[in-house]
Amino acid sequence: xxxxxxxxxxxxxxxxxxxxxxxxxxxxxxxxxxxxxxxxxxxxxxxxxxxxxxxxxxxxxxxxxxxxxxxxxxxxxxxxxxxxxxxxxxxxxxxxxxxxxxxxxxxxxxxxxxxxxxxxxxxxxxxxxxxxxxxxxxxxxxxxxxxxxxxxxxxxxxxxxxxxxxxxxxxxxxxxxxxxxxxxxxxxxxxxxxxxxxxxxxxx
Numbered sequence: 001x002x003x004x005x006x007x008x009x010x011x012x013x014x015x016x017x018x019x020x021x022x023x024x025x026x027x028x029x030x031x032x033x034x035x036x037x038x039x040x041x042x043x044x045x046x047x048x049x050x051x052x053x054x055x056x057x058x059x060x061x062x063x064x065x066x067x068x069x070x071x072x073x074x075x076x077x078x079x080x081x082x083x084x085x086x087x088x089x090x091x092x093x094x095x096x097x098x099x100x101x102x103x104x105x106x107x108x109x110x111x112x113x114x115x116x117x118x119x120x121x122x123x124x125x126x127x128x129x130x131x132x133x134x135x136x137x138x139x140x141x142x143x144x145x146x147x148x149x150x151x152x153x154x155x156x157x158x159x160x161x162x163x164x165x166x167x168x169x170x171x172x173x174x175x176x177x178x179x180x181x182x183x184x185x186x187x188x189x190x191x192x193x194x195x196x197x198x199x200x201x202x203x204x
Contacts, residue, residue, distance in 0.1 A: 011049045013039050015063050018056060019107075027057055027111055028118065037159070058121045064107050065129035072136060083195045089137075090190055093167055094183050109171045134160040135192030150194050163190065 017039035021030045032053060050056035055075055074086045075092060108126055115122040138160035145149020153159040166186055174183035 010041060010045060012063075014041055014046060014049065014056070015060050018060050019064060022057075022060065023107065024109060025187065027114055027122075045050060051127060054119050054121060057115070058125055061107065061111075061115075061122055061125040061129075066127060068106075068129065069132055069136075072133060076140065078135070081147050081149035082140050083149035086137075086140055086150070086190075086194070089140075090167065090187050094180060094187065095101070105138070106171060108168060109175060130164065134164050137163055144194075149196055151196055159194075166190070 015033070017028065018035055021035060021038060032043070032046065036046060046056070051058060071092075072089060076193035078085060078088075080088075107137045108130060112120075112126060114128065118199040134157070138156040141150055141153055141156045141159055141163075145156075167183075167187070174180055175192040
């Protein structure tokens with residue numbers, strides 16, 4: 001296996017460290033000096049990869065979106081029914097104990113409002129990521145209608161957008177209240193509105 005070049009490793013280290021700091025404190029609160037100190041990279045190296053903090057933020061979000069979509073695809077890459085795979089996606093929002101939950105790492109929840117006001121380039125990255133995700137959810141709803149596990153939708157794109165909006169809103173409420181109840185209610189509502197009750201999974 002080809003090892004990544006040192007320059008690629010340095011760039012990725014900056015992105016990973018920056019994402020961790022941003023996830024904790026927000027994008028505006030993370031200063032360049034603190035970021036460089038945390039990852040042990042000189043200022044000149046930072047500007048070699050990123051001409052500005054905004055360019056860094058854009059690259060960080062692009063990296064995050066690619067990883068997030070990869071995680072979602074891994075959750076859905078089974079031979080189970082669409083309803084079972086959709087349940088796996090929803091369960092990931094609730095899986096906070098193992099720090100694998102989508103809420104704890106979701107930068108749309110953490111940064112959506114901030115970057116929308118701060119940077120159009122960063123906003124566009126998150127917006128494109130959300131559209132990619134809802135397209136995958138729409139495809140899953142279509143599969144579910146065919147396999148009988150999900151109720152047919154008149155407009156699967158609209159249904160997918162509404163589903164994501166519901167879970168995103170529940171995630172924000174959960175974050176504000178430090179309580180999983182909004183997410184648990186979203187799960188109950190999702191099952192009631194979308195599932196037929198025919199869960200064809202390997203363990204069903």
